[in-house]
Amino acid sequence: MTTTLVTPEPSATGARPQDRTTPAATSPLNLRASSAVDPAALADVLATAREHAPSADADAAFPTAVLDRLRTTRLLGLVVPTRYGGPGGTVDDVLAVSHALSRECTSSGMIFAMHSQQVEAVVRYGPPRLAEQLLPRIARGEVYLASVTTEVGNGGYLLSAGEAVENLGDTLRVRRMAPVVTGGEYADGYLISMRADAEAAENQVSLVYADAKDVTAEPLGGWNPLGMRATRSIPMRFDGAVPNGNVIGGPGRFREIVTETFGPLAHLGWSACWLGTAAGALARTVAWLRSPAERKRQDLTSDLLRSRLSHIRQRLDLVHALIAHGTAVYKAAQSPQAAPYQLLMNAVKLTASQECLAAVNDLIELAGMRHGYLKNSELVLERAVRDLRSAALNYSNDRLHAVDGAMALLDSEVRFA
Template identity: 30%
Template sequence: MGRVAHGGTGERSLLDRSSLVERTATVAASAATEAEDVDRDARFPQSAIDTARQERLLGVQIPHRFGGDGASMSDITDMCYTLGRACSSTAMIFAMHQTKVACLVRHGVGSRYHEALMRRVAAEQLLLASSTTEGRNGGNIRFSSAAVEHMDFEISLVRNATVISYGAQADGIITIARRANDAAGSDQVLLAITKNDYTLERSLEWKTLGMRGTCSAGFELKFKGTKDQIFPDAYDKIHAQTMTPVAHLCWSSTWAGIAAAAVERAQSFIRRAARGDGGQMPPGAAHFTAAKMTLAKLRAMITSNLDTYLDHENDGRALASLDFQSSINLLKVQASELAVETVMSALRACGLSGYRNDGDFSVGRQLRDVLSAPIMINNDRILANIATASLMSGVPTKLRD
């Protein structure tokens, strides 16, 4: 038993972490069983998500007083890593869902509607999707075209969402929009809506190289509801304090898990090859060493940023600072590139056995899935956005701050 502080609420609750590890392992085992079929058929990992519901992991981050376990971000990222080793799509769905839950936990307390939704997520194990991209804006989630229409206490929204991952399977959606028709594109709000409030009309299919099981199709989203479904905090605050850091930590942990699965297969291949050749290392051994090194670097980078986040998760000013925002955005860029490099090294370690799709040492699925990492909120866009901010910060004069 370990005592875990839950960020954003200030409460502390006892969480049986050994039980949490066991529950996550159960979901991972279910995910691994169907991972090949999920990838081949581009289908939603229903069995894995059903198991996550049975193990009550979808509401694990919800504070204890709202019916959840009060799991920390450290717990959540560990879970993403474990699931990433089993099934990339399951892990990414879990990561995106937990990012939306984090928005509820950190910015919904004090709002009757959002507190009630937290209780529902914990009790009913609701799966929450995200709608942040639309129309021609692509991955620029700090600009919205669609605006909330206000009619006294009622509101409505029509949104051309080019991507809503697992939108057809979700029980609710967390979406951004312009505050009103006369608001600037960057004047945004975040809304929490549930399935009875909206309709989805498919506009784009999801036929991709990898991450096929996330079912990230495009939809026209039509919503009608009430004003209390808008988060009390402005989106710029939510974006800086929660959406960006939690997403980048969870995504990076998922990619690290995918990379770890590839390295594990490479290790098994090298061991078998060495045994078959009287202990002589095969040509791919050097690439396995490189894969182990980059995986270690990737894990260290994630945990370092996670520690910084945990140190300041209740300090909005620190989270909004130039240094932290630059660091957490660069985490996404660097982690995505390192994950790809790691899997490529694992592939070269395995040689043709890794390139094949029909053997025990195949890393083709992991490679195709991890190639989504630099494209998911394009790295070039992130680097361009932080270029000006980077020019404003000084270059370190010492090895340690």
């Protein structure tokens, strides 16, 4: 038997419910937030997310208060390099903040993670003139970017587009409908994927930046889902003309952006959020179990209880380890086109979407009807399980498995990234 005592991270462990006014300054991801993230700013955003999460969920309302705090704290510009006035945050920082936010409100975490992924695309592939105009505004918290990359009936598949960019000389006509635009009504700019031009094949896709002032963005429907309710992921139609220098990475280069940046960052970012949701749920449950009142009622030496907690914790450590490894491989960026690399990034997403949901499902079993299932339970497991149910659908796991199956056949040596 080991005599090593468990050593929780000082600032990141789930405190007792009544202690939660002191939020975690850093995430428990090994990929800890660097000095690019001001702990006080993060604490401010987390407190706002915690306060508004119940009403945002109940009303399926975008968390505007959280977005406001992300603006004023300038966390919205976290990955903007210092030469454009940002703090030069890294992928580790994005994951740490997304994770910490998701412990309070998964929708807010996802909104932040996806925005930061868009900004990273502008940083890495944006034409110099666009970068010089846009990135300082993002750094100042003035621009929340929404993603317009979904097509009707493609299950989130990014690399084909129906409607084409129309070249008008100095400007590009951007006219397109998208079935899912997270936070689209609240965005200050959009990254829109479209067929590169009228003659281009469906798989020649460009990514175009459209400032909100240059396009009309018309909501085409509402949003009343099971979970992730505060993301306000509505269908929208866009129409307008943008400067022809707004094509990120050049015409038809969206595939590279997806392979090198969007894909891995989306999978790592979402997974960090889902892990945050499940970790927050576990932290609240453990704090509840350990409270003096509850431990008089429960037998904390019960083998069943301990076994359940162990299995839940095991699921989260598995996801954490995969995210940490995936992030290290992403940063090394040796061969993003290779099958082992893509299989790993997909495995991060697939595993996180399954294990985090299963962990919270197990927590509900452990906590029982009153504390696990009721909407007004302070453990908030009910919202967590609804939010996490979306994980397998948020870029369909079925589709990823189909891709992975094909790549597994390609990689006869079975190499690992």
